[in-house]
Every structure is written in C-alpha cells, then in structure tokens.
Amino acid sequence: MTESKEPTTRTAEGGRRVLIVSAHPDPRSLTASLTGFAADELRAAGHEVEISDLYAMKWRAVTDADDYPEHPAGARLDVAAASQHAYENGSLTADVRAEQERLLRADAVILQFPLWWFSVPAILKGWLDRVLSGGFAYGDGVPQYRDGLLSGRRLLLSVTHGATASALGARGAHGPLTDLLFPLQHGVFFFTGMSVLETFAVADTANLEEEGYRAATTAYRERLAGLFTEEPLPYRRLSDEEYTRTMELKSGRERPGTTGFALHLA
C-alpha cells in the first residue's frame, strides 16, 4: 500500500481526539503493541490520543457499593438506580468520572483487547460496567439506540484471538465473530448512540510471527486511516417508524428471511 508521509497532509486530515482503551496484563503483549502502533499512527496523522491502559491503571473491575459513596449503607443496592443517582449528583468515584470525561472528550474510541472466552477480559467488562453508568449511558430518560450523550462518536473494536479466521467465520464452529461481538457492538455501544465500525481482528495469534505482525499492522493502518471516514455498521435507530412500543421490529421492515441480530441492520 502507498501512504502519504507528509505531515501537512496528515495535520489537515487530523485534529480529532481518540481514546484507546487497552486491556492486557503484559506491556510486551500483542495487545500492547497494537495499542502503541495505533497511537503512533493516529498521532502521526495529527490526532490527539489518550490511552486508558486498564492494567497499568490497576482498574477496579468489580462494581459494588463502594462505587456509590453516597448510597445509604442500609439500603438495598440497585446498581442501575444507584449509579444513575450518583451520576446525576456528581458523586461517582473519581476513577469512573475521569473515564466518562475521556469518553466525552473523544471523537473516536478504540477498544484493544484479546478475545477471552469469546468476549472482553474481565477488567474491560468492569470498565464497561462501571464507566457506562446509569444516567450517563442507560437508565431513566436516557435514549436507547439513538441520540445519547455519546452520539456522534465512533467506536472500533480491535481484537486479537487465538482461533483461526475460518473458525470464527460465517460457518465457523465458534459462530461468526461479528455475531459474538453483537452484544458489545450493538448492545453496548450502538445503544449509547455511538457510530460503530466493523471490528478489526487479528487471528491465529499463537502462530503470528514477525511476518504476520507486519501484515496485521498494515491492515490495521488502513482501518485507522478510515477511522473518521468509514461507513459505520447500518444498525437501525430505535424509532417509532421501525419499532413497536414493545421494542420489537415492526413486521415487514426486514429483508425476507432475515432473523435474529440481522433484523437490526437496515
């Protein structure tokens, strides 16, 4: 591939803010390498990059009553209600507020993680559970699958996995990667109003070697170059035109024969 190396061009294209959330315990891991690679590429293109390196930050994964210092000690803990109340009163813990501010500052968010048991590592699930609090990302009065606080921001999952691409392909035994990640891409991020891009994946990581890593970064470079121009996945907005009051897709909206997750792609 050819690539302009002129800083002027890059600066003209750049100037956006990108948050990379990275989740691997070893700073010499493939995850850490790809995070560093993406940060370098994006900065070279004139973007500002912040990195939430969850292991380095010793991110607290577990949600409990300590997350809501003002929650009455004797009262039953409803996480949705308690987190919304704390969000609205500015009393969420400092670590969570800092990450919410990073999300609000960002024009694009990249999650860089290894696929552990077909999902994110627990530390990253704990980032989702705690940072995407009631009031901020879901809850009473918060729109779902349409304009929310995070609307307009782009979201890219950048995932590495030990399985081969075919085993996670359309007929692969694990199920298609894009469907395995639907709960994250659609259920978490499109839910908040973000524009979700197709996942970038590096397969068969145990056999990657140097050549494979070069191929992976070449492919990743192209995706990063399109971070602000690529067409997002065409998930349907939750509108009265398309969905019933019981949040079901109105009959006849889909292409004939479509079922399951695919119903929610326009």
Added chain:
Amino acid sequence: MTESKEPTTRTAEGGRRVLIVSAHPDPRSLTASLTGFAADELRAAGHEVEISDLYAMKWRAVTDADDYPEHPAGARLDVAAASQHAYENGSLTADVRAEQERLLRADAVILQFPLWWFSVPAILKGWLDRVLSGGFAYGDGVPQYRDGLLSGRRLLLSVTHGATASALGARGAHGPLTDLLFPLQHGVFFFTGMSVLETFAVADTANLEEEGYRAATTAYRERLAGLFTEEPLPYRRLSDEEYTRTMELKSGRERPGTTGFALHLA
C-alpha cells in the same frame, strides 16, 4: 402446578451435586434471593448444593501474572500457555484450584446473575477467565465442543434483566436473549463438553413486585425439577463428520436457509 412434597420421593430423585455460582453485590438482591431459592429447592429434592457467592468470597476478577506464581518474572505473559502450564503443574492459585474442584465435583452448575450490558457482571467474567484455565477447559490437547473434563455435567444460566421479555425476544431491539448468551452457552460451556440447558430468565425486574417474584419462583421451580432430565440444547459436537479441518460446518449439513449461530444446532 402440583408438586410432590414427600421427602422419600425427593431423596429417590436426588443425590446429585449442584454448584451455584452467584454474582450480585447485595445479599438482599433478586439474584441472591433466587440463589437461596434454588439451593432450598434442590436440597429439599435431596441434592447437595455448593454456592460460590463471588462477592461474598471477594473473588478476584482480574487475570494477571499473580495467577501464575511459577511464571518467570521476566518472561512475556501468554495467558493461555501460562495457565495451562500452571494447571498441569498444580501451581494455579488456591482460589482457582478450589473452584475447579467444585466444578469437577458437580453434576450440574447454575450461574445466577443479573444481565449487565447484555453479558455477565465483570466479577463473573473474571471467574470464567480464571477458573476455566488452559489445560482444564481449553488449550493444547483439550477437546473442543465434545468430551472434555467437564463432560456430562449440566449447565443452566439463570439470569435476571431489566428489559422486557419482548425487547429480548425474537424481534426485540436488543436481539434475542438466546443469541446474546450464545458466547456463554456455546462458546464457554458447550465448548468444555457440558450439556447446556435453555436459559431461565426473569424479565422486567424493576417492576417485579411480590406477585412477579412468586410467578418467577414458580417457573424456576419447574426448571430446577428438570435440571437432570430436561433435554439439553442440541448443539453439534465438533466431529469430522460434521465439520471440516478448518472448523467450518460442512456444506449441506444444515436446514436450508440457516445461518450464523443456528448452524451449530443439529
């Protein structure tokens, strides 16, 4: 519904071992109530019940080098390899070994959790990440989607969620619950060789009230009564007859028009 209350009948039907893994920070939560309810029901039927109450145990959710005390300090951490090595050398941490022993003792395993962002809470993801280690549940020489160390055991997800049943139904905006949980049901538990039952779900938890709770426990009682007799989900075993060497379903094995996760249901 009618139900025999005779202890003799229950003892005759009972005598199996059930592990309940429960994940909610508040001991007064619906999750905790359902865990207690299930334990009482199963014990009354003559079964032995162990409970892994992850919050009460202060379960460590995050996988890092501390999980592998014998891993050389300077060496790069590959979690799959390090955990398999530690498993095979009996050097996994005591908390993980204790849970693996509980799994091996159990004839059935129930995961009781609230659906947080369309998946398990981080503390429970951390139980999966750490307990289902290399060598034990995946890795070199470990069978996938067929006979493994945990084969023959039954698995039931018992989940509570704030969404309505319709919003998580076949045409629901969140996607069907059974597909959202496929990464867990199939990718985690059927992968290890377990027999996975249809998920038990309690919907619309914010509006449950007393009557709703009674209806939920009545429905749960029926499912618990069938824990050892219900037909498991008919996921396909990974055999040479059904799958190619690249782990793809051979063409023509499926019902015409089937795609995605459904390909792996016989």
